[in-house]
Amino acid sequence: MAEFWVNMGPQHPMTHGLWNMRVKIDGETITDAEPEIGYLHRGYEKIMEVREFQKNVVLTDRLCYVSSITWSHAYCLACEKIMDVEVPPRGQWIRVIALELQRVASHLMWLAAYGPDLGLLTGLLWALRERELFLDLLQLLTGARMNQNFPRIGGVRNDLPPDFDKYCFKVIKHFREKMSEYERLFQDSKIFLMRTQGVGKISLADAIDWGVTGPNLRACGMDVDLRRLEPYEAYPEVEFEPQVWRGGDGGDSYARFMCRFNELRESCSIIEQAVKKAPSGAYRAKAPRRAEGEGFARTEDSRGEALFYVIGDGDDRPYRVKIRSPVFCTMAATPIMLRGNKMADVVSILGSVDVCVGEMDK
Amino acid sequence: MSGALVSPDLFTLCKVLITGIMKIQSDAILAGAPVGSPVEPLRGVAYFLMEDWFLTLNAWMIAITIMVTWAAAIQLLTLMWMERKFYSRLQDRYGIMISIWSLPFWPFSWWAQRRNKPTHRGLGYLQNVADGVKLLQKENITPANADSAMFHTAPVLIASSTVMIFAALPFSEGFVIANMPMSLLFILAAFSLAPLGILIAGWASNNKYSLIGGMRAAAQLMAYEIPLLLAVIAVLVYAGTLNVIDIVAKQETLLASVGPIPIPNWNVFSIPQFIGFAVFATAMMAEMERIPFDIPEAEAELVEGWLTEYSGMRFGLVFGFKWMRALAGSALVVILYFGGWSGPVFVTLTPSVGGTVVPIPIPPHEVWFLLKVYFLYLVFVWVSWSVPRVRIDQILNIGWKRLIPLALLAILLAASFVALGPALGGIR
Amino acid sequence: MGSPEEDLMRRLRERFPSAFTELRVVRPSVVKAVIDRKDLVEVCTHLKKELGFEHLSCVTAVDWKDHFESVYHLYSYKLGTTAQINAVIPYDDPKIASLVPLWNAARYHEREAWDLMGVTYEGNPKLERILLPKDFRYHPLRKDFPQETERQYITRRKLKTGGR
Numbered sequence: 029m030a031e032f033w034v035n036m037g038p039q040h041p042m043t044h045g046l047w048n049m050r051v052k053i054d055g056e057t058i059t060d061a062e063p064e065i066g067y068l069h070r071g072y073e074k075i076m077e078v079r080e081f082q083k084n085v086v087l088t089d090r091l092c093y094v095s096s097i098t099w100s101h102a103y104c105l106a107c108e109k110i111m112d113v114e115v116p117p118r119g120q121w122i123r124v125i126a127l128e129l130q131r132v133a134s135h136l137m138w139l140a141a142y143g144p145d146l147g148l149l150t151g152l153l154w155a156l157r158e159r160e161l162f163l164d165l166l167q168l169l170t171g172a173r174m175n176q177n178f179p180r181i182g183g184v185r186n187d188l189p190p191d192f193d194k195y196c197f198k199v200i201k202h203f204r205e206k207m208s209e210y211e212r213l214f215q216d217s218k219i220f221l222m223r224t225q226g227v228g229k230i231s232l233a234d235a236i237d238w239g240v241t242g243p244n245l246r247a248c249g250m251d252v253d254l255r256r257l258e259p260y261e262a263y264p265e266v267e268f269e270p271q272v273w274r275g276g277d278g279g280d281s282y283a284r285f286m287c288r289f290n291e292l293r294e295s296c297s298i299i300e301q302a303v304k305k306a307p308s309g310a311y312r313a314k315a316p317r318r319a320e321g322e323g324f325a326r327t328e329d330s331r332g333e334a335l336f337y338v339i340g341d342g343d344d345r346p347y348r349v350k351i352r353s354p355v356f357c358t359m360a361a362t363p364i365m366l367r368g369n370k371m372a373d374v375v376s377i378l379g380s381v382d383v384c385v386g387e388m389d390k
Numbered sequence: 391m392s393g394a395l396v397s398p399d400l401f402t403l404c405k406v407l408i409t410g411i412m413k414i415q416s417d418a419i420l421a422g423a424p425v426g427s428p429v430e431p432l433r434g435v436a437y438f439l440m441e442d443w444f445l446t447l448n449a450w451m452i453a454i455t456i457m458v459t460w461a462a463a464i465q466l467l468t469l470m471w472m473e474r475k476f477y478s479r480l481q482d483r484y485g486i487m488i489s490i491w492s493l494p495f496w497p498f499s500w501w502a503q504r505r506n507k508p509t510h511r512g513l514g515y516l517q518n519v520a521d522g523v524k525l526l527q528k529e530n531i532t533p534a535n536a537d538s539a540m541f542h543t544a545p546v547l548i549a550s551s552t553v554m555i556f557a558a559l560p561f562s563e564g565f566v567i568a569n570m571p572m573s574l575l576f577i578l579a580a581f582s583l584a585p586l587g588i589l590i591a592g593w594a595s596n597n598k599y600s601l602i603g604g605m606r607a608a609a610q611l612m613a614y615e616i617p618l619l620l621a622v623i624a625v626l627v628y629a630g631t632l633n634v635i636d637i638v639a640k641q642e643t644l645l646a647s648v649g650p651i652p653i654p655n656w657n658v659f660s661i662p663q664f665i666g667f668a669v670f671a672t673a674m675m676a677e678m679e680r681i682p683f684d685i686p687e688a689e690a691e692l693v694e695g696w697l698t699e700y701s702g703m704r705f706g707l708v709f710g711f712k713w714m715r716a717l718a719g720s721a722l723v724v725i726l727y728f729g730g731w732s733g734p735v736f737v738t739l740t741p742s743v744g745g746t747v748v749p750i751p752i753p754p755h756e757v758w759f760l761l762k763v764y765f766l767y768l769v770f771v772w773v774s775w776s777v778p779r780v781r782i783d784q785i786l787n788i789g790w791k792r793l794i795p796l797a798l799l800a801i802l803l804a805a806s807f808v809a810l811g812p813a814l815g816g817i818r
Numbered sequence: 819m820g821s822p823e824e825d826l827m828r829r830l831r832e833r834f835p836s837a838f839t840e841l842r843v844v845r846p847s848v849v850k851a852v853i854d855r856k857d858l859v860e861v862c863t864h865l866k867k868e869l870g871f872e873h874l875s876c877v878t879a880v881d882w883k884d885h886f887e888s889v890y891h892l893y894s895y896k897l898g899t900t901a902q903i904n905a906v907i908p909y910d911d912p913k914i915a916s917l918v919p920l921w922n923a924a925r926y927h928e929r930e931a932w933d934l935m936g937v938t939y940e941g942n943p944k945l946e947r948i949l950l951p952k953d954f955r956y957h958p959l960r961k962d963f964p965q966e967t968e969r970q971y972i973t974r975r976k977l978k979t980g981g982r
Contacts, residue, residue, distance in 0.1 A: 034598050041689055056602075056782050066949040073934070074958055074965060109845065145690050147681050147779030153481035219682060219777045222784055236872050236895075239923025250895070257898050258847065323844075324891065324902070326875065335876050335891065348959075352876040352891075360926040371602070372781045375690040389949060 030054055034371070038067050042375045044141050045385025049362070049378065053371050061366040061374075063359045068389035076349045081107055081319065082181055084346070089175045091351065092387040095134035095330045097126045097170075099387065101179045102327040103349075105260060106336035108181060109323030113315045119183035120262040121306035125196075126169060126178055127261075128295040128302065132203075133162045134330035135292050138382045139210070142285070145379035146223050151213055158206050161199045168195060183312030193303040200296045207293060214285070224282040228365040228377030231279060238361035241354050242332025243291065244381055246272045247283035254328040265305065268298050281373075281380040288382065317344045331355055331382050355381075355388040393735040394562035395754035400456065401567070405449040412439045412448075450567075454557075457567050461556045462714060469713045469767060470518045476768055477775040486514030525706035533699045537594035544591035545700065545707045551583035552711045555718045562731045562755040563635050572632040577722065578619065581677065584715065585611040588686060591708070592696040603695030606782055607686035610676055613789030614683075618673040620797035621666040624804040625657060625726050638730030658727040662803035667727045669797045671770075674719040676785070679712060681774035685782050720767040724759065728766070733758030822897050823849050826869065833864055839906075850902045855888070855914045858905045862890065866920050870894050871901055874917065877927035879935035881961045885909050886937055890917070907937060916941035934959040 037048035048064035072091065076084045088103040089096040101123060108115065115123070136159040143151020163173045168189055170176035178185050214220050230240070232248040245252055253270030255263045271290040273283040319340035326335045332354025341347040358381050365377050396403060419436035423429040438444065471486070478485025489512020532538055558573040558580075560566030570576060585607050592604015629637045645655040657663040676683035687695030697708050724730060735751040742748070780788070823843045830841065830851065837860075840852040853861055865871040871892040878889040886907040893900050907914050916939040917924040928939040929948040936957030939945060947954060956963055 032598065034602075036691070041693060042691055053602075066947070066951075069949040071958065074963075078965060143778075147684070147688065147690060148777065150477070150481050150775050153483065157482055213776070217777055219780055222780060223778055237922045239874060239921070239927075241873075252895055257895070324876075326893075326900075333875065337876065337878055337889065337891070339880065348878075348880050350876065350878040350889075356926060356930075357923055360923065370781055370783060372685070372688060372691050372779075 031059060036374060037064070042145065042378065043385075044383060045388075047383070047385050047388070049374065051366065051371065051374060056370045056372075058366050058369055058371060058374070061363040063362055065356075065359060065385075066389055068385045070390065072390045073349050073351060076346060078345060080317070080344045081340075081346060082315070082317075084349070085179065085181075086175075086177055089177050090386065091353075091390070092134075092331075092384040093174050094137045094384060095130050096175050097130040097166075097178055098134070098327065098329045099334060100177070101127055102325055102329065102334045102336050103338070104179045104181045105325035105327060106323050106338045107319065107346075108315070109325055110319040110321050110338060110340050111181065111316050113182045113313055115183050115261070116310040116313055117262070117307050118187075118309045119311040119313070121302050122169075122184045122188060122311055123179060124262050124266065124302045125188070125299055125306070126166070126176075126184065128298045129162055129166050129169070131330045132292055132295045132299075133159055133166065135288050135295070136162065138288060138330075138379075139292075142379045143214075145375040146220065148213070148220075151210075154206075154210065154213065158203055161203065165192075165195060165199055168192065180312060180315075182315035183310075185312075187311050188303075188306065196299060196303050200300060203296060204293070210289070214289075221282065223373075223376050224285055224380070225280060227281045227369055227373045228284075228380065229280045230361060230365050234364055235279065235361065238364070239357035240332070240361050241357065242328065242330075243271070243287040244284055244332060244358055246270065247287045248279040249273050249276070249283075254326055254333060258326060260325070260327060262302070262305075266298050266301050268294050268301075270294075281376050284380040288380075318342060319346075329354055331384060331387075332358065334387075351387070351390050353387040353390065355384050356390075359383070359388060393733075393751045393755045394564040394731070395751065395756050396562060396564035397749070399564050399566075399569070400453050401449055403564075404452045404456070405445060408448045408452060409445055412445060416440050453567050457556055458553060460561075461717065462553065465717050466710060466713050467515070467518050469717055469764075470710075471513075471515050472764065472768065473713075473771045474517070475514065476771050480772070480775050486517035487511055488514050488517045488520065490516065492516075522706060522710070526703050528702040530702035530704055531699075533596055536596045536699065540590050540594035541699075542704070544587045544594060545704045547587035547590065548584045549707050549711050551580050551587065552714045552718070554580040554583075555715075558634070559718055559721055560635055560725075560731075561721075561759055563638070565756055566635070569633070569635060573634050574622065574626075574632045574637065577634070577718070578622065581715070581718065581722075582611065582615050584711075588696050591700070592686075595696070595699040597699050599692045599694075599698045600696050603686045603688075603692050603698070606688075607696060609782065610683070610686060610785060610789075613786045614673045614676040614793070617669050617789060617793035617797045618677065620794065621670040621673070621800060622726065624662055624666040624797070624800040627801065627804040627808055628657065628660070628663065634725050634730075638725055638732060641729040642732040654729050654732060656727065656729040660807075662800045662807060663727060665796055665803070666800035667723070669793050669800065670726065671723055673789075673793060674723060675770060675774070676789070678716045678719050678770070680716070680770055682777050682780050683785055684774075684779060685785060688779055690779070716767060716770070717763065720763045720770065721759075723766055724762045728762050731755035731759035731762075822899050823847060826897070826899060826901070829869065830861075830864075833868075834861060837861060844902070847898060848900045848902060850904065852904045852906065855905045855907050858888075858890075858903070859915045859917070859920075861903065862892070862917055862920055865892055865901060865903075870896050874921040874923045874927075875900075877917070877924055877931055879931040879937045879959075881935060881959065883909075883961055886912050886935070888914050888931070888937060912937045913940055915939070918942050933957070936960060 031052055031054045033050055033052050035048055035050055037043040038046050046067040050062045050064060051058050052060040072087055076087055084103060085100045088100045091099040136155045140152045140155035143149060166176060167173050169192065170178040232250055235245050235248045249272060251270055251272045256270055271287045271294055273287055320342040322339040324335055324337040326333055334354060335352035337350040338346050339348040362378065366374060416436040416439045419432055423432040475485045487510050489509055491507035492509035532541060555577055557567050558570060558576045588607040589604045592600045629640050631637060641654065641656050643655045645653045645659060647653065658667050679686060687697060697705060700708060733755065737752050739750040739752065740747050826849055827841055834857065837853050837857040838851050842850055844850045871894045873893040873895060875891040875893050880887040880889060886909060888905045888907060890903040891900060905914060914937060916928055918941060925942065926948065928942045929945060931937055932939060932945050933948050933950055934957060
């Protein structure tokens, strides 16, 4: 019995959701791996064909429960491309605020999940503690903690609440102080470095070839932030630095960790700028009910490149919707990251690529 | 005069106690069955009760019962409660808070009076009792194709070997069941039996996670038992005895005084033993399967490792006895390096019970010992909830490449200091 | 020299004079090309090797009732341009060459497209069910798959007329 397959999933502490990572191990070393997905397939692409354009936002919210707004926003953006709707400036800035708040909340959820993956339960509690503050901000803005149903085709549902900037600055100021606590807990720990550095390596060429995007690709040392490359909303006017691994020889769990971790800071500064810069005016434009033609929108989701390809045939329902999930593509590349590592590294690697099963299985 | 509450010896106390009880019974029988009465044969029972071997046997059984109850119930619950409260505070939350008012039969009065009491705003000490009761009620499942006999033997082996530690582990110079000449050897031997049980459990469960966990436990045993024992040898070079009570007695002398504060001659205050202490404490964390080294049951990748398939009270047995081992491990560190139960006795009360003077030291040595053990245990808890888990190859690297050389260095230094100490000006 | 999109279109036309039934700039930095399925591999090889479209973003299959389309979104990180290739597939013979030799990213996308739409990607090494159960027999995203066409929520009219 030299080698045997081990199912890590569908019910397993490592899988944050419902999927199965089959690994073939020789002693403790992984010789092969194979993800099995689809346990959470809900047929969203089919359901969306019989619901009206506007009402599909409810479904896209539920694609990934930790980053609802980013997904709904990508869908709305694609629909606006077909309908030729221009979002008013204030709507664009409010969208930027909501997107970045959601990104921080999503990354904090990832950070929280990464702690217990490595056996550090304290990290979970600490990250959830600060995530609560950002969920409060989102609740203030949208009225809900998750599945906010906030972006609309043509803008956003509601205006910024009064005194929103005050609360924002207060939370961000507090959060910046707590970030140094996280650094002491994670990066300053020798054991954390031992567990992440040099683990789960993927080369830049492989990453591009397999369609890895987002922070996972930036961890390989390539400056690919769609907020910069294909600016949407008000991002051209925001000053921010896409977080790219500059240390050379990246592509490991530590680089992915650092890219996401530093994005927390970057998103905070974007929120601050957006809250300050948001102009007055309308926050929502009138969108037509029916649309004909095809259009797609690519946005920088918290996990990578989200693409919605929507076709309208003149009815008030989309003819075809295609969701391109970043996790779905990253999952195809995980066997490359896993091979040759130890079994305990499965959690360290898959935790660092930030898997969200809802969007992966659609 | 001894500073321990249990004095001179747990067995002697139990013998006195049982002799008194049996004397009363025997006298009653003798009075109720005078010579010549129809029940005269009962006098034989009375004489039997006062036989020495019978009293000795009873005294042993009571002593063992006291020790097991003390260690396996009271100390186990206290340690679990302390750990849960401590790491909850570390994580910015309150932790377990169930109060005594949540007991349905408390305080034996009307329901209406109990209704307005806070049921979840207490200390939470009873939470672990509730968890234990819950585990008792759960179904005990044996997986299909498991090696049933081995599967059911493993928890017993782990639990009994852990209890065996407490046969020789003293809580003070008197609070010990068996004071044997080589008790340290016995304790360490009993300590290293449990990984065998883990290996059996991992193999017998017919589960891949369990198997990997069991194999990891075996690898870890090899890597950590050796530095553990090597570090102990350095202590033995200083102490010259394998009896834990004598080892502690060696540390009770005065090393120096800083003003009015006396510094005791604890092992940890000498150079080689400090190295040995670092090695011993690290290896002990691996023995206890605390978080940086808990790879046999690494829950992130192996679900629960070797105890994945256990359910009900069998799970509770192996899971709960982790804390027993933690107690024994912390106690061993305290005995070997922190002067054991030695500590100042501020005042000794001498009440007289029935004409016999019973000295009650305040604080007694048992309290000093428990304070040190709790403190050390909380340090272990603090470390284990602040760092991630290491990997199997890294743990073996640490064990073989770092700890063993350090332990050997400690032995070398200790031996040379003992041999050349007077020549080097009494360095230690 | 025009904009990057014009430049791209010009180079594509020069290389494949007769392949494109439609080639136009849909919106800034998006070039749409409609081709036949037999030209797909050649066009994509050219796009990847010569023109630097290194990122295969998405593979979609669309059921147009009389024909299928396999839609490829290619992206060039250098140019910042998206090329959308629509390859037309006849309805009665839903087969097209796989792009796995060019991009490994195509593996999962093609598996998904086959799973849900039933377009066979010839050359994909593992064309199996990915999202649906292994024993599922249909391709549900096709338009002839039975689907509740009535809206899945209660309209005012439904409430008034009692569902008629």
